[in-house]
Amino acid sequence: MQGEVVRKSIRSDATSLFVRGFGYAFIGLFSFCCLIPFLLVLGTSFTKESEIVKHGFNLWPKVFSTFAYKIVFENPGLIIGSYAVTVGITVVGTVLGLFLVAMTGYALQRPDFQQRNTISFFIYFTTLFSGGLVPFYLLIKQYLGLGDNYLAVLLPGLMSPFLIIMMKSFTKSIPHAITESAKIDGAGDFTIFVRLILPMATPALATIGLFIALGYWNEWYNAMLFLSADMKYRPLQLFLYGVITSADFIKNSSASSNVPLRDVPLESMKMATAIVATGPVILFYPFVQRYFIQGITVGAVKG
Amino acid sequence: MKTITQPKAVAAAETRPRTANGGWKRFWNNRTLMLMCAPAVIFFAIFAYLPMPGLYLAFIRYNYTDGIFKSAFVGWDNFRFLVMTGDLWRLTFNTIAYNLAFIILGNCLQIFVAILLNELRKKWFKKVAQTVMFLPFFISFVIVGLIAYNILSYDYGLLNGILESLGMDPVKTYSNPHVWPFIIIITFLWQSTGYGSIVYFAAIMGLDSEVVEASEIDGANALQRIRYIVLPWLKPTFIILLLFSLGGVLRGNFGLIYNLVGANNTVLYSTTDIIETYVFRSMFNNFNFSMGSAVSLYQSVFGFIVVITANWLVKKASPDNSLF
Numbered sequence: 001m002q003g004e005v006v007r008k009s010i011r012s013d014a015t016s017l018f019v020r021g022f023g024y025a026f027i028g029l030f031s032f033c034c035l036i037p038f039l040l041v042l043g044t045s046f047t048k049e050s051e052i053v054k055h056g057f058n059l060w061p062k063v064f065s066t067f068a069y070k071i072v073f074e075n076p077g078l079i080i081g082s083y084a085v086t087v088g089i090t091v092v093g094t095v096l097g098l099f100l101v102a103m104t105g106y107a108l109q110r111p112d113f114q115q116r117n118t119i120s121f122f123i124y125f126t127t128l129f130s131g132g133l134v135p136f137y138l139l140i141k142q143y144l145g146l147g148d149n150y151l152a153v154l155l156p157g158l159m160s161p162f163l164i165i166m167m168k169s170f171t172k173s174i175p176h177a178i179t180e181s182a183k184i185d186g187a188g189d190f191t192i193f194v195r196l197i198l199p200m201a202t203p204a205l206a207t208i209g210l211f212i213a214l215g216y217w218n219e220w221y222n223a224m225l226f227l228s229a230d231m232k233y234r235p236l237q238l239f240l241y242g243v244i245t246s247a248d249f250i251k252n253s254s255a256s257s258n259v260p261l262r263d264v265p266l267e268s269m270k271m272a273t274a275i276v277a278t279g280p281v282i283l284f285y286p287f288v289q290r291y292f293i294q295g296i297t298v299g300a301v302k303g
Numbered sequence: 304m305k306t307i308t309q310p311k312a313v314a315a316a317e318t319r320p321r322t323a324n325g326g327w328k329r330f331w332n333n334r335t336l337m338l339m340c341a342p343a344v345i346f347f348a349i350f351a352y353l354p355m356p357g358l359y360l361a362f363i364r365y366n367y368t369d370g371i372f373k374s375a376f377v378g379w380d381n382f383r384f385l386v387m388t389g390d391l392w393r394l395t396f397n398t399i400a401y402n403l404a405f406i407i408l409g410n411c412l413q414i415f416v417a418i419l420l421n422e423l424r425k426k427w428f429k430k431v432a433q434t435v436m437f438l439p440f441f442i443s444f445v446i447v448g449l450i451a452y453n454i455l456s457y458d459y460g461l462l463n464g465i466l467e468s469l470g471m472d473p474v475k476t477y478s479n480p481h482v483w484p485f486i487i488i489i490t491f492l493w494q495s496t497g498y499g500s501i502v503y504f505a506a507i508m509g510l511d512s513e514v515v516e517a518s519e520i521d522g523a524n525a526l527q528r529i530r531y532i533v534l535p536w537l538k539p540t541f542i543i544l545l546l547f548s549l550g551g552v553l554r555g556n557f558g559l560i561y562n563l564v565g566a567n568n569t570v571l572y573s574t575t576d577i578i579e580t581y582v583f584r585s586m587f588n589n590f591n592f593s594m595g596s597a598v599s600l601y602q603s604v605f606g607f608i609v610v611i612t613a614n615w616l617v618k619k620a621s622p623d624n625s626l627f
Contacts, residue, residue, distance in 0.1 A: 016525035023419035024428070030416065031435040034497065037450040038438070040461060044453065056464040057453050104343040107336040114333055119340050126351035128610050132599025133582050134592050135357020136350075159346050189335035218443035221558060237443045244449055245566070267459060274449050281441050286434055293437075296498065297505040 038282070045069070045271035052267045068268035072276060079276065081233035089154050089235065090216040097158040098209045102201065104159070105167025106193050111176060120168075127161050140226055152226035153235060157216055163208050169298050170204035171197060207295035210288050217281060236277045243273045358603070360596035367590075374593075381597035390581065394598065395605075398555045398577040404488050405495075405556070406548045412496050414537060417503035418529055433504075436497030448562030451490060477565075480574040487563060487575065491556070506540045507533060539621060546617045550610035553602050555579040578602050 036059070044057045048065035055062070072079060104123075108116045130136075146152040174197060182192045198205070220237035227234050234242070361381055363374040385391040416436070423429050439447075454461045455476040463473035476482060510533065518528055555577035564575045567588075578598055585595040 013524050015527075019525035019529070020422050020424065023422040024425075027416065027419050027423065027428075027432045027436075030496070031432045034436050034439055034493065037453065037493075040453050041446075041450060052459055056459040057456070057461050058464065059461075100342050100346070103339045107339040110336060112333075113336045114329055115337060115340075119344060123343060123347055126347050129355070129603050129607050130351065130599075131354030131357050132596060132603060133579070134360055134586060134595045134599060135354035137586065138357060138592075139350075139354050156350055159343055164343065190339060193339065214441065218441075220443055220445050237445045240443075240449075241445045244445070244452075270449060271453070274446050278442055278446055282438070285438065285441055289434060289437060293501050293505075296501045 041271045041274055045268055045275050047268055049265035049268050057267070065265075065268070068265045068272035069276075071265060071269055072272050078233070079239065079273070082236045082239040085150065085233045086217060086236040089150055089219075090213050093154050093157055093216045094209050094213040097163075097212045098205060101159055101163050101167050101208055101212070102171075102198065102205060103193060105164050106171045106197050106201075107189070108164070109168045109172045110179065110189075123161050123164055137225060147226055148228055148231050149226070153216075153219055153222045156222055157212070157219060163211060166211075166295055166298055167204060167208055170207075171201060174200055203291070203294065206288075207291040207298075210291050211295055214281070240273050240277045244270050358596055358600045360593050361600045363593055365592040365596075377593075381593050382601070385594070385597060385601075391598070391601065393573070394576060394578045394581050395553075397574070398579075399552055401484070401487065401555065401560075401577060402548075402552045404484075405491050406545065406552070408488065409492060409495055409499060410541060410545060410548075412492055413499035414503050414534075414541065416496055416500040417507055417537075418533055420500070420504055421507045421533070422525060422529075433497070436500070438497065439494040440498040444558035444562040447490060447494060447559065448565075451486065451563050455486070477568065478570050480571045483564065483571055483574050487560060490563060491559060494559075502544065503537060503540065506537055510536050542620050543617060546613045546620070550613040551606070552609055553578065553606040557583065 039059050040057060043059045043061050044052065045068055046064055046066065047058060047061040048063040048067065051061070051063045051065075052058075107113060108120050110116065140152050140156075141147045144152075146155075178196060178200075179192055182196055183189075187195070218237060219235060220241060223235045223238040224241065227238065229242075357371075360371065362376060362378060363371070364377050364380075365371065365374045382391075420429060420433065423432075452460070457463060457473060457475050457477065460476075462476070466473055476486070514532060515528065518532055523531070557577070557579035560575055560577060560580055561583070564571050564580075568575075582595040582598050585591045585598070
């Protein structure tokens with residue numbers, strides 16, 4: 001703190017001022033570029049379709065219209081169903097995944113756990129070598145029989161070596177003496193983990209939980225692979241992908257909302273669906289940002 | 304308090320294994336910890352290890368009705384085909400070229416942004432800028448694809464709107480393969496710079512403020528401070544991150560490219576097709592499971608060699624940071 005005050009008072013030569021000025025300009029411009037696309041999607045979603053056809057996508061809706069949202073919610077069953085599926089998978093997956101990652105991460109950093117290096121390597125090796133898409137697909141679909149089953153999305157997202165390593169580094173900062181003295185008092189390893197470590201590791205749990213939750217919310221890959229169009233309710237991102245790419249959806253919504261096919265606001269509807277699908281993430285994001293920053297900083301320095 | 308309990312605890316930890324007779328006792332003592340790891344071990348065994356033997360598919364001509372064990376064994380034929388058609392070379396080149404661009408340009412831009420952020424004085428500006436730059440990391444690739452479409456679409460895109468208002472001809476981006484490397488790299492930088500600069504920014508924060516102050520008292524200006532103090536300070540972080548990411552140089556960013564380019568835009572394959580998209584297509588468009596597996600096996604083996612080499616380099620650069 002004090003250092004900054006000193007620095008500020010000392011350096012005001014031309015070069016330093018130029019660097020600072022350039023910094024404001026560049027960072028400002030870059031931030032602007034990061035934000036613009038979001039505003040573009042938002043603006044388009046509120047633009048009247050005929051205006052888009054005439055003048056293209058625009059940041060600011062020249063002719064304001066909420067028609068696209070009306071159509072999206074005209075047949076709310078589909079999108080609410082998608083929401084429910086995504087929220088369900090995210091909640092169950094995050095709670096379960098977080099518990100498992102925390103438990104594994106804690107056990108693997110215990111210095112008195114002999115097999116920790118073997119198990120760590122067993123987990124880490126999966127980032128070095130993989131069977132690739134084809135065997136994975138056959139395993140899930142044919143051998144586990146999870147085609148058109150939400151478990152095909154839920155299960156593979158539970159854990160990742162990256163998160164387990166992050167948890168290891170986090171729990172390492174909890175003194176081992178706490179574990180040791182609890183053991184002397186006769187507590188078992190699992191009790192120590194649940195009663196002592198978990199409450200002390202709340203910031204770490206928040207970070208890792210948020211990483212898992214974000215992963216599930218944005219999941220579309222496994223969903224695309226394993227959940228076919230036969231399913232009525234598909235996760236939100238896949239639903240959005242469908243709206244963007246398939247004409248079927250447009251036809252359906254035309255039929256269900258009694259709007260003639262040529263009047264369906266195709267373009268603005270894509271944007272409106274995108275807004276509905278990302279809305280929660282963008283709204284939550286400023287409040288949870290710091291947890292992600294914590295995680296990235298810890299995760300980058302391997303534990 | 305602590306000074307009393309700690310030595311006791313450490314002593315206990317050290318004597319226990321020694322008094323135990325043999326490995327079995329120690330193994331038994333760790334049973335709970337092992338059970339705690341069991342779900343993870345089972346998880347990775349099923350989802351990561353179980354598919355590995357499936358790479359045997361690369362050596363057969365798989366067809367669905369015969370199954371894995373009854374399909375004809377063809378040895379290296381699938382690989383021969385990939386080499387002869389030139390596919391393997393193109394895929395390798397594209398995947399590596401994209402990754403190198405991502406890694407090198409990405410890290411440089413991240414360092415650049417982190418250093419400039421550190422030079423700013425207005426707290427609120429810094430905060431807002433960091434928040435906004437981090438934002439693209441939080442959206443799914445599906446939305447990234449939609450945003451690109453928003454800008455590049457021939458009929459409605461923002462780009463053509465701007466070009467038209469300047470009196471220029473609209474461009475057909477989605478049928479011009481030459482511009483896609485730029486689009487893909489720019490999109491990647493757009494999405495990852497805020498995220499990546501956090502690591503470097505945190506590293507700069509770790510810089511001893513006394514060193515910085517001393518340099519300023521000695522009359523160093525901002526540029527000199529960056530050149531002689533900040534950059535050398537970031538060098539180890541840079542090298543480690545660089546080598547780590549080089550380990551994954553053969554693993555393509557499927558989500559990004561698939562959503563940007565679209566599933567079936569054949570016109571763009573020459574510059575956008577990477578290993579992952581090829582494997583995906585050979586599975587779902589051509590139902591050629593064996594060809595997909597052959598490419599995957601090649602990717603995994605070659606990638607493994609690259610990681611081992613990268614780790615060996617990390618070990619030389621900084622033994623503490625090596626992976627194994």
